[in-house]
Amino acid sequence: MSSRNSRVAELRRLAQKRRDRTATGKFVIDGPRLLAEAADAGIELVDVFVEPGVDPGVAVDVPLWTVAEGVLAKIGSVATPQGVAATARIPDLAPLADGDFVVELEGVADPGNAGTIVRSAVAAGAQAVVFSPGSVDPWNPKTVRASAGALFRVPLAVAAPVGERLGTDPHQGDSCDQVDLTGPLTLVVGNESHGLDQTAPVDRWVSIPMADGVESLNVAAATTVLCFEIARQRRGGHAL
Known part of the structure; x- marks a missing residue:
């Protein structure tokens, strides 16, 4: 299995199964707007996936994988027509809530x-x-x-x-x-x-x-x- 295919397979598992998100400490970001929000908030990206001709909307310094048209719309609940998805690290839980x-x-x-x-x-x-x-x-x-x-x-x-x-x-x-x-x-x-x-x-x-x-x-x-x-x-x- 190619590296790209293995990453797409991981994206599918993370979209579908909580246990995989828990085990890997990763989650799925769906669409360019959420990707931009995540990058702006300092969320640690792992992989970014785009369909042909689609601009992810942000500059990324992680692997950028091009996948066939329609692939991302078929991955579990990542039913997006936007042609952009990513995996990212789940932020650590705060040990105590801060504030009032x-x-x-x-x-x-x-x-x-x-x-x-x-x-x-x-x-x-x-x-x-x-x-x-x-x-x-x-x-x-x-x-x-x-x-x-x-x-x-x-x-x-x-x-x-x-x-x-x-x-x-x-x-x-x-x-x-x-x-x-x-x-x-x-x-x-x-x-x-x-x-x-x-x-x-x-x-x-x-x-x-x-x-x-x-x-x-x-x-x-x-x-x-x-x-x-x-x-x-x-x-x-x-x-x-």
């Missing part, structure tokens, strides 16, 4: 939701994100894509020993706009289907006020609302 606002995913299973949560957390000013052992792999290609590069710009922490732990629940707890969210805190969000376990180690439950007849929001949407309520209060707005 952390988002913790507890059992979030859908990679698209997880990536959107990371994107919203970073946009709202969270200084770290924690993926619990029961959550999806943060380096799943779909999570990376949904984060729109935010995963490259926030530390992923081993644990979140930051301030008050706020559990989210659509049916109990204080309304988020009635709670002072300006102090150190960890916002803990739960599984798409079952929510956050009622025995979860949290200090306070918070909810989002909604119109009558609405059961709940998608976990990514709910987390976005809560993150930006935290950001609003920290910009000088007060709990109502």
Whole structure:
């Protein structure tokens, strides 16, 4: 097997299997925009793959492999029409979360939701994100894509020993706009289907006020609302 073919085979395995990402410490970047975001954030690239005539969009000092048209679109979840993909080193976990606002995913299973949560957390000013052992792999290609590069710009922490732990629940707890969210805190969000376990180690439950007849929001949407309520209060707005 040629070196190029072996690298393409590795790209396929990394796109499809968490165990291969864990074993090698590598993940997949899909498309020129994410590649540029990764390079700008200092992510260590390993290999870059392009289809004929496609510009990767950034100058790279790692092997640049040209593959046949359509190859990258057939590699697992790397279903891209953009003709650019790369492998890169997974950044080390931070031993402790730094800062006064952390988002913790507890059992979030859908990679698209997880990536959107990371994107919203970073946009709202969270200084770290924690993926619990029961959550999806943060380096799943779909999570990376949904984060729109935010995963490259926030530390992923081993644990979140930051301030008050706020559990989210659509049916109990204080309304988020009635709670002072300006102090150190960890916002803990739960599984798409079952929510956050009622025995979860949290200090306070918070909810989002909604119109009558609405059961709940998608976990990514709910987390976005809560993150930006935290950001609003920290910009000088007060709990109502």
